Amino acid sequence: MTQWQRHIPFKVDIAGVIDIMGASLYSRPDTPIREMLQNAHDAIMRRRRTDLDFRGRIDVVQNADEHTISFQDDGIGLTPEDAEDYLGTVGAGITGLIKRSGDVPDSAGGLGDRGDLIGQFGVGLFSAFMLADRIVVESRHDAADHGIRWEAGAGTEIELMELDRAAPGTVVTLYLKPEYRFLSTQPESVEKAIREYADFLPIPIYLNRQAKRVNVIHAAWFEPSQDREATELALQEYFDEAPIDVIPIRVEKPASIAGALYVTPQRVPGFTDQSAVMVTVRRMVISRKIQGLVPAWATFLRGCLELHDCSPTTSREDLVRDDLFERIKSSLEDLIFSHFSELAKSDPTRLEAVVNWHRYTFAGAALENGRLRGLLRHCYRLPTSHGSLTLDEILKRSVADSLYEEEADRVVWYNTDRRQERWVNTLFAEHEVPCVHTFRSFEESLLAQCAHDDNAKGTVTDLRIATPSAPNFATTILGVSDLEDIEPRWREFLEHVNAKILVGSFRRDQPVMAFLNERYELARSFDEMKQRGEIPRGFQRLIESHFKSDVPQENEVILNRNHPMISRALSQKPGMPLSSVMRLIVINALNSAGAATPDSARKQQTDDLDWIAQCLWGKDG
Incomplete structure (x- = not known):
């Protein structure tokens, strides 16, 4: 059986290509405006290469009567051959060939530096069919005697003819579809699009022949x-917010990066938001919210960066995430760290202001970023019993007591319960070591990570919560001796107070000391709500997952065996009147510290008061 073989050409369904571009390639209907401006820009830049005194301009003109919008430039223009070879061929744009050092005629202006050209893919003109059902191009090349007229609809037929045209340049006229005819009547919509994409192009753009250009050009x-x-004033005016700090950017290696970043005064919620900045490539705005370029921890940074060497995606709405992108990303992180490190030396007050304004973002990010922790150690402050101290100051002051600590070089004491702040400050008032108040769990974790960093360098640092159960807290901080768990019979008698009961010896005038654990209180509150059926099931699973990995310690109470009443009560058996008085004192101490009284303890209080009253006055009193 004879096998057959044939050679067939590729076929392009123009209508299908346009549908694909509109539905998949471009996300916004005003994208063709960007493409038309881009083509006009490149034509002017190519003419500048042959005429150093030439400056050029772009005019966008609306015609409500004709339902058209036209893009006019006085650039290098098109020859008949250019129009035939490039305008009707998807993917064969002149600029793209020049930038790729392709085989282009001398008339195309392909000599010289290619870095000032924007176009690349040869699809710009066809994007106009998203808005228009007919396109007319009228042009004359700078070196030609006659012009050309190119016209096409959404089909496959193109009409090309000679045209009498006096001045070099090009006019592209879009005959708008009914749903887009507002672009021929609403100047504000077109002006917004021009500024959105072409605000910084080095060529002035005018709308409807007005005297004032639309684009900013210079920044x-x-x-x-x-x-x-x-720079600070320009950023404030352009982004409509006052920068807290400005980071000028200009490097040429590993790639050209120019522009400025600034610290926004807007507080960014949470730790998971991605930082986003405006990016231009050869001054054409690619996106005002490029993500993944600035470090993930710097969600508070805004600004504008010119990335001359980066490649935009085909849609020109993002950057290609290639090796160059990654090198630029790494370079930017180094520049940002260098700026903040220099600020720590030259203007530490400003750096502290930046960190304080976005402290939760900094702290949350530093949990995973050792380099950022190294920076924050010098400027991130926490409240302590010795006042506000930086992380470094806390660690340096937390020298371990050599009489009690054999292995640790430093012991960092911390308190997590805001209700105990004043009480803890009193306990540490006479000690050289501070107690740190970490009322937010991520700050406790940050402190622990800094301690871990020190351990990795050979300085043994132990982090301990300021509670009697912590090693050496009772002896070194409270001055309590002979600390031990209360006897089982008394533990049973005091079970309704919901606290761990200890017995120790300390100053005679104080019967008890109570220490709270805010997380224990929170967990107990959630448990009571669960029993009452007040927590949604999904939220309950989240709560259980959290406390499963971090089971909170109980509240703690130390009974003072040196106090006469406590000593006398403990010498008797539970159930005697004095033991009921002691139980009331324990519950009152917990209440005074801020603990909530459980229902069982509240009932026990009533019973104890009744029992004491009966003992004092007799049953029939």
């Missing part, structure tokens, strides 16, 4: 040598 943050004050 202080693009200056080779930035003036800090001018």
